[in-house]
Structures are given as structure tokens and as C-alpha cells.
Amino acid sequence: MTDTPTRAGFVALIGEPNAGKSTLTNRMVGAKVSIVTHKVQTTRTRIRGVAIEGAAQIVFVDTPGLFRPRRRLDRAMVAAAWGGAADADIVVLLVEAHRGLTEGTQAIIDALKDRVSAGRTVVLAINKIDRVKAEVLLALSEKLNAAYPFSQTFMISAEKGHGVDALRGWLAEELPEGPWLYPEDQIADLPMRMIAAEMTREKLTLRLHEELPYQITVETEHWQERKDGSVRIDQLIYVVRDGHKGIVLGNKGETIKSISQAARVEIAEFLGRPVHLFLQVKVRENWLEEAERYSEMGLEFRDGNT
Ligand SMILES: Nc1nc2c(ncn2[C@@H]2O[C@H](COP(=O)(O)OP(=O)(O)OP(=O)(O)O)[C@@H](O)[C@H]2O)c(=O)[nH]1
Ligand SMILES: [Mg+2]
16 A cells, blocks of 8 residues: 555647647557547547556547638537547647647637636647757747747657656646546547447548548447357448449449458457458438437537538
């Protein structure tokens, strides 16, 4: 027994699309709980990943990137991100080192003052430091700290792991004393069927070009545990046009086959069991305007945010 009091709380990771929020979440948790691609707007909803640091349980809240929304889906994503920030004990703003203080980051800083109550701890994490020379970092840090009174600044590479332990250690110390919020072996709180759908969406996003990934959603329809210890998972891929269906299927079904294979391997690895994955592509012109699709994604569908 030690006398160290337990601590627990929520740390929201916010920033422009592609800043590395999901990469950092996964690194902190030590497992892939949130999907990552090189494309913007990958994450669509808040994803909680749990990390333990000494006597502290840090619940990282990965959020969709913040940008100027156009579509209903964009608006719901941005609302989910700000909601995550508003509810958190600590907010971490991620900024890409090689891009510096962009218009987008300035807009987030301006909005922070309204969206996050005064006195809340907001820290700056300059990410992707592996992409720049050390000399530029000090100047960038000064510029960003002149724009907002951050409680602390960290220089990190979420991908390579530089500076991540220091950030985690500092966050653990800052969280309020209190009992842990999740059982100690829990690393995420998305339902497994949603994590599995996300993994398939990651493979689709990596494989498809231009606007197509933004017009696709994936839902797990059936989840059947089999006696032999394996799982059968049936998922639906919604697209908006017949032409898109053809692209997703590919010549002789080759595209969907390789997507399915890649997703299956990852889901099986996560579950630690063999997986049989069945994908079906459905044309649904209006899915981006359907309330049910949003609740499946864990997003709020509001009338009026058309
Ligand atoms: N070089 C480098 N690349 C990184 C680093 N962290 C993340 N990336 C890459 O940046 C890209 C975006 O990473 P994500 O974690 O998906 O970014 P995100 O902020 O979650 O993006 P959205 O979900 O779209 O808002 C991926 O290609 C990552 O591999 C880093 O420290 N260094
Ligand atoms: Mg993300």
C-alpha cells in the first residue's frame, strides 16, 4: 500500500484536422483505439482512450478536427469536438510544428476563449517535431504563447514518441484527486461493433480517393460469437451513388476484397480472436441527412444544422 491518492479525469485533445490527435491518443493508451490516416477529417466522433500513469487514470478524449464546417456532418463533428473540450478537466491543443500558427489554429484559439470556461487548464502540444529543425520550435512556441496564455508547452512527436512521456506525466499530476472512472483493464469506451466499423472505414479511407471517403459511412449490422471462438461480423458500407459503389467494389470485386482483408486482420488483432468479416455496399443517396446514421456514429443530429 502507498499513500499516493488516486487521480482521474478527462483530457481533451483538440486541433485542426490531421494535427495528430488520434495518433497521440493511441500512443498514450498503448493500443489503437482511434483510426489514423494521412487525410484530414478522419475522426468523426469523440473517442475515449484510457491511460494509466502511476496512481492516475487519464481518460484521453480524441476529437474530430476543428475546421470551418460546411455540411451537416461537418457541423456535427465540430460540435462534438467542442463538446469534448467543454467537458474536459484539461484541454490539449495540438499544433503541427511544420505548419506553425495557421489561420485554422488562430480560429481555434479565438474560439477557445468562448468555448472553454476561464480558469480551465489549456496546454499547448507542438506535434510532429520530427519534421522540423529544433531552431524553429522556440520561435513557434513564443508566437503561440503570445496568442494564448497556455499553462504549459510541450514539444512532441506523437508518431515517434518524443516528449510524450513528459506530457503524460505532467497531465497525471494535474488531474484532480478522485477514484478511477473506468475499470483498470479498460482501454476504450466505444462499443466493439463501432470500433470494428471504424477499422473498416480506415481501410476505405486509405484506399479511396478525393471526396469519396467523406461520403461513406460504415455500420456493423451483425455480430455473432461462434462456438469455435471466432466472431462473424457483418458490416454495411453506405455510399451516396451507384458510381461510388462500383469504385468501392472495384474490378471483379478486387478493391472491396483487399479492404475487407486489411480490416479483418486489424479487427482480429484487436479482439485477439479469428474474425470472419462480411462487407456489403449499399447505395443510400441521403445517408448524410439521416438521423439514424448520426446516432450510429455517436454524433448528435440536430434539426436546423442543415
Ligand atoms: N511526421 C509525423 N507525422 C505524424 C505525427 N503524428 C501524427 N502524424 C501523422 O499525421 C497524420 C494525421 O494523423 P491523425 O492522428 O489521424 O490526425 P488527427 O488529428 O487525428 O486527424 P483528424 O482525425 O482528421 O482530425 C497521419 O498520417 C499520422 O501518421 C508525428 O509526430 N510526426
Ligand atoms: Mg483523428
